[in-house]
Amino acid sequence: MRHGKWPLIVTFLVPPVLLYIVFVVSPYLQAFQISTTDWLGYSADANSVGLANFKTLWNDGYVWNALQNNAILLALVPVLTIVLGLFFATMLAMGGRKGRAGVTGVRGGALYRTVYFFPQVLSVVIIALLWKEVYHPNQGLLTSGLHALGLPAPTWLGDPATAFWCVLAVMVWSNVGFYVVLFGAAMSAVPKEIYEAVLLDGASRFTTLRRVTLPLLWDTVQVAWVYLAIFALDGFILVQLMTNGGPNFSTDVIGVRMYDTAFGSETKFGYASAIGVVMFFLTLSVAALSLRVGRRDRIEYS
């Protein structure tokens, strides 16, 4: 078979690698090059300006404001999503106990599983529009609900004090379902005997989750963490459609800043590329960091 190896490698590896280079690597490289120019995007002329764009960026209050929002998202979205996802998945897999031996989920688990997965079926655009109506300050579900209870309601997306948290809630809501399924699948791979043993030892549900489930699911949680961290650094579609960064830049994120600089209120493609380059390194370091920090020994069932 030795002589047959190369044709195989070439046919199966070269086309994807080429495509990867053309559609992923080369745009990245170009972005690096463009970020050192003053290109305005509508002609072929661009002058090299060295690192001037990055210098401007360092002093750009709007960029820092957006980064700060991303940092809050980064701190909260993964934690909230994973905690909720783990909680729901645990309840579905082993929430029901009712004094009997054995490990069962809560009643109606299949229904819950479907409901949790709903947001995953919708496109992000639909989710954004849906929630925009839920947050409608006069006729929205939330306002009407609060008013029905005789409580005052904020203007949700119209108030800088609440808008950011409203968007954050939607981010968590739209992600949780997927991780419920992901964690659920990982849990079903854990041998039942382990849980039965834990049960016999009389561990509470919370202890089971913390001491047994979580360590056994660590690989999955880590992957979830990286995905969610990258999502939190982006968040572009939801923010752009729901608030476009407003009111008064309170929900601005770095992706919206980049888009606005190139396609929105200005045509500074050079500067926008510089923002993109910064985003690239931020995402890369966040991913690397969370993989490194979360490194643990792998457990294999025999």
Added chain:
Amino acid sequence: MNRRDILRRSAAAGLLATPAAGLLTGCATGGGDDKSDANAYKGTKSEQNPLGVKEDAPLEVVIFGGGFGDEYAKAHETMYTERYPKATIKHSVTQEISKTLQPRFVDGTPPDVVNNSGTGQIDFNGLVSQNALADLGELLAAPSLDVPGKTVKDTLLPGAVEIGSYDGKFLVMNYTYTAYGIWHSSKLFTDRKWEYAKTWDDHIALCKQIKAAGIAPWTYAGIHPRYMSWPLISTAIKFGGPSVATALDNLEPNAWKSDAMKAAADAWHQIVKDKYILEGSPGLDHKQSQTAWCQGKAAFISCGSWLESEQKDVTPAGFNMTIAPTPSLGSGDKLPFEAIRGTAGEPFMVPAKARNVAGGLEYFRTMLSKKGAQDFTKKVASLTVVAGATEGVELPYGLSTVVKALDASGANGFNWVYNNFYRKLERNLVDAACGEFFSGRIGPADFLDQCQKGADSIAQDSSIKKFKRAA
């Protein structure tokens, strides 16, 4: 859909389209240089054909798919092909002008006519500073298509050329004529025996009366609060004279903190302080607030004269929307109450590198013919920059009030253009400040401070080309 999906799909598309190696060399900024001249379609100029259109040259028209739709453009295209039967017209509609056309500008193969409008509009400052637009001067000097003895320029309303001119060159043809004012329902006002107030004190008194009747006096587009900057700046200009506007446009130091602007901001703060604004307005977008207004939940709203066609589907019969100028601050106002902001809007342009520049100009000449303009007004209920084009056209109620208001305003009409010069200043910076101000989170002094800071940041940004206009 996530990033991975997009990449996957584009990868698949690329596989089908072109050999990959060729793509590698064609990077984003590498595209077309000066091949345009050799490729340009040119015909011979004659009396019949003053712009030198090549009869059989194809013409590509890109229309913004907004409130006006694109039926009107199809009619203009038919008029064009009636005169040049050998020409084929490629017509397309998009809401995302900048995203769709940016690569084609870079590549040097832009369409011949672009209706650069909407939220996806390309910033004109960027286009002008990159010389991406064709000079339309020749069009102005050409004879009108159906008004004998007059050039195209002679047929336009005053101000139509100035607004599209950058450093003295006419680059952007703004097709519609728009009035900006305060709207109310004549029906509601007649039913309740209210009368639109001509002075600010009376306006506040009226607001009090309206509120007592259980209706919110005001609502506004809280998601796009810049709509409220229009009546505020109008109030200031009427108080202090047109120089207030020139100062804003020319980014003069502390233009936003002039006495007139202070007086106007103080006055408008009253409707915030006294809670004359529909609760929840800061969370409404333009459609939602306009709909609340049409449903009678609020009495006043600030908008341009496109409001009537934008609200066509939700306006109750007999609503009778009426535009009115902003109330005068007092007897010391430099401009009379009737003065209203009127300006040409809905920009059309011919890219400098379009292959059929002459065809693009000729297309504009068709649009600006009396026939073309009348057809537009009939189809979309909006005025054009062509003088007298409303003759013989039956106007809907709201538009007829616009015509009356513009007539009454006459030579006292005013305008500002900083939003054209520096899109970011209005769309981002003044917008944000208005949001804070009209939701009551900041007072008038902080509001003007924030606007001034925005203007200063534009003035200090050496990468933005600056324009000046004469008083």
